[in-house]
Amino acid sequence: MARKTGSHSDITGPRVRDAAISLIAEKGFAAVSMRQIAAAVDMQAGALYNYTADKQSLLFDLMRTHMEELLEARAEAAVTGDALTRLEAFTRFHIRFHLPRSREVFLSYMELRNLTPENFAGIERLRKVYEDDLEAILIDGQRAGVFKIADTKIATLALIAMLTGISNWYRPDGRLSIDRIEEIYWALVQNAVGAAEIAATAAE
Amino acid sequence: MARKTGSHSDITGPRVRDAAISLIAEKGFAAVSMRQIAAAVDMQAGALYNYTADKQSLLFDLMRTHMEELLEARAEAAVTGDALTRLEAFTRFHIRFHLPRSREVFLSYMELRNLTPENFAGIERLRKVYEDDLEAILIDGQRAGVFKIADTKIATLALIAMLTGISNWYRPDGRLSIDRIEEIYWALVQNAVGAAEIAATAAE
DNA sequence: CATTTAACTGAACGCCTGTTCATTTGGGAA
DNA sequence: TTCCCAAATGAACAGGCGTTCAGTTAAATG
Numbered sequence: 191m192a193r194k195t196g197s198h199s200d201i202t203g204p205r206v207r208d209a210a211i212s213l214i215a216e217k218g219f220a221a222v223s224m225r226q227i228a229a230a231v232d233m234q235a236g237a238l239y240n241y242t243a244d245k246q247s248l249l250f251d252l253m254r255t256h257m258e259e260l261l262e263a264r265a266e267a268a269v270t271g272d273a274l275t276r277l278e279a280f281t282r283f284h285i286r287f288h289l290p291r292s293r294e295v296f297l298s299y300m301e302l303r304n305l306t307p308e309n310f311a312g313i314e315r316l317r318k319v320y321e322d323d324l325e326a327i328l329i330d331g332q333r334a335g336v337f338k339i340a341d342t343k344i345a346t347l348a349l350i351a352m353l354t355g356i357s358n359w360y361r362p363d364g365r366l367s368i369d370r371i372e373e374i375y376w377a378l379v380q381n382a383v384g385a386a387e388i389a390a391t392a393a394e
Numbered sequence: 395m396a397r398k399t400g401s402h403s404d405i406t407g408p409r410v411r412d413a414a415i416s417l418i419a420e421k422g423f424a425a426v427s428m429r430q431i432a433a434a435v436d437m438q439a440g441a442l443y444n445y446t447a448d449k450q451s452l453l454f455d456l457m458r459t460h461m462e463e464l465l466e467a468r469a470e471a472a473v474t475g476d477a478l479t480r481l482e483a484f485t486r487f488h489i490r491f492h493l494p495r496s497r498e499v500f501l502s503y504m505e506l507r508n509l510t511p512e513n514f515a516g517i518e519r520l521r522k523v524y525e526d527d528l529e530a531i532l533i534d535g536q537r538a539g540v541f542k543i544a545d546t547k548i549a550t551l552a553l554i555a556m557l558t559g560i561s562n563w564y565r566p567d568g569r570l571s572i573d574r575i576e577e578i579y580w581a582l583v584q585n586a587v588g589a590a591e592i593a594a595t596a597a598e
Numbered sequence: 599c600a601t602t603t604a605a606c607t608g609a610a611c612g613c614c615t616g617t618t619c620a621t622t623t624g625g626g627a628a
Numbered sequence: 629t630t631c632c633c634a635a636a637t638g639a640a641c642a643g644g645c646g647t648t649c650a651g652t653t654a655a656a657t658g
Contacts, residue, residue: 192605192606192607192608192652192653192654193605193606193653193654193655194605194606194607194649194653194654195653195654195655197600197604197605197606197654198604198607198655198656199604202605202606207629216507217424217507217508218420218422218423218424218507219422219424219425220421220424220425220604221423221424221508223644223645223646224645224646225645226645227646233605233606234409234606234607234608235645235646235647236607236608236647236648237605237606237607237610239646239647239648240531240605240606244646245646245647249611256461256597261641272604277562286423289658298429300504302423303421303422304422304425305422309645322607338585340577340578340582341570341578344570344575344579344582345401345582346584347562347563348556348579349420349556350559351555351556351558351559351562352552352553352555352556352559353554355551355552355554355555355556355559356514358551358555360550362632365422366545367626371548373544374545374548374549375548375552377544378549378552378586379586381542381585381586381587381590382582382585383585383631384585384590386585386588395623395638396621396622396623396624396635396636396637396638397622397623397625397634397635397637398623398624398635398636399623399624399625400624401624401625401634401635401636402625402635406614406635406636427614427615427616428615428616428617429615429616436638437635437636437637438636438638439615439616439617439635440617440618440619440636440637440638440639441637443616443617443618444634444635444636448617449616449617449618454657457630519609521639525633581631
């Protein structure tokens, strides 16, 4: 046996990537073998090398693609307006983008240490773009007196950690809908940056 | 060669555990071999089996010990008083306990999926005790009208994710001291649960 | 329909894996 | 000082690892 009926790189390529994402998210990069990935798409391990140079490149490609899709989606969902409006847009975007991608989120946060130093630097650079996007909003709001933040850099990391943590417990069939989660976290974010406090004070 | 001069299980045991924590935190459980751990303490791989039944038990012991030390330290640092006071104590305790234990934190959050189902259940049970501790504080404060929280369960997870995220960027020689980090995060936590807002409203 | 090319197999490579065990040696007690 | 046991060694086991490649088959091209 050799080439399979109906086989096409356009079809097999995405299937390989999808199987790799699932397996790596479940077991971890180091714990998943090329033979396991191949078996998941009903192939022999050797055939995977039509789709990736090696195992390391496969991991990097998955993570880079995830980060690029994140930045691209964020750019498309860009919003203008005051800091509070933009913070709300960021919060809701983050949740809506990440919740349906629990495998990729898991993978991207867990497998950084399995990247070579060069590949790691590449991913970190993309991650920093996203963080800077949020920090710019916080700095703006701080300057406008709308937010009350002790340290915008720390607040950025704290908010992203809080929001990304949703992926650790969210289940599509769980107690809370995505809409409800958005509302709850938007309230938490608003409070955390001191926006609610200012609002209450202004209402005096 | 066989038994080494000055060798004692009381000494070698902790050395093995410490080397295992460092290596697993750095590379991940699946990526670290028993031979690598043994080499870090200058032994042969076979000798490790004087200290652990197998590789899986080693991981489980490391994680269980970490969680038990967390719960024990938390019990010792217990504070009575109103919800705000106890929330502050919890926040500061969490930071002070976790910051010097970045390896264990990393390991405990990353390697859950490498536990067998039974071992996983054991660790999750301990984790839940800690989460419930925080949620009890939030529920109390909510009832007393001191906190303004949409969903105490979610707020619990959000706060822990935010606080534990510190371990991802904290460096002992970094820009911020532990004291300063405590202050910044206590302000964020206070805000997030709506305590600051209540305070501001009351000051009208 | 003939030819080329893309997609895949299956075997092989050297190396590493967790774990076991007979054997050896040092430490502590009698 | 003799004895016993704790604490290691180092070789061996069967099996899995990432990766390569000659060979085979289906699809695409003309």
